[in-house]
Amino acid sequence: NAGVTQTPKFQVLKTGQSMTLQCAQDMNHNSMYWYRQDPGMGLRLIYYSASEGTTDKGEVPNGYNVSRLNKREFSLRLESAAPSQTSVYFCASSEVGWGGWSNYGYTFGSGTRLTVV
């Protein structure tokens, strides 16, 4: 089925460990996004890529890095995990509207539940 695929689905890290969350979309969308979802905080944008070759910071970028590997793939890296990064991470994609977000909404992956102990 067409859509956004995220791996892994679950992960437990120790404080200080690093890891990369993978995301791929097969809808030929130009823009891709990484969000985190926390209770009481809603969905917050970490980084986005308006098009292949570009990335920009979102609302909560500290402690994260991203790579837009090609049009399909957008990865999120935690260099030194901290307990505050315990969250559910969602990747999303969209056709470009302007400014990196779409007037037609996003397609989300099913998420990665990350726990940092």
Added chain:
Amino acid sequence: TQLLEQSPQFLSIQEGENLTVYCNSSSVFSSLQWYRQEPGEGPVLLVTVVTGGEVKKLKRLTFQFGDARKDSSLHITAAQPGDTGLYLCAGGISGTYKYIFGTGTRLKVLA
């Protein structure tokens, strides 16, 4: 601070009842989307509204965009247990590059 506030936060109703969820902001939106999220899954897009005053229907769900494009509502007729989930509104703020999500309404429909 640009916010999208949803009300109510939580709603538990019996199958067959009607309900309305509200999404309000002081900002003007270029477009507004509604999503439904089920446990363990990502949000799924339900609808996009673009024009002030626009009404869209999706089976038993009716979505309305406010005339001033600052608010929206979702009305569900004869709710069913399959409607259970977290409902999120989201939109792109007019004249900016910001896309924000609402605080969410958690709906539970009891059989």
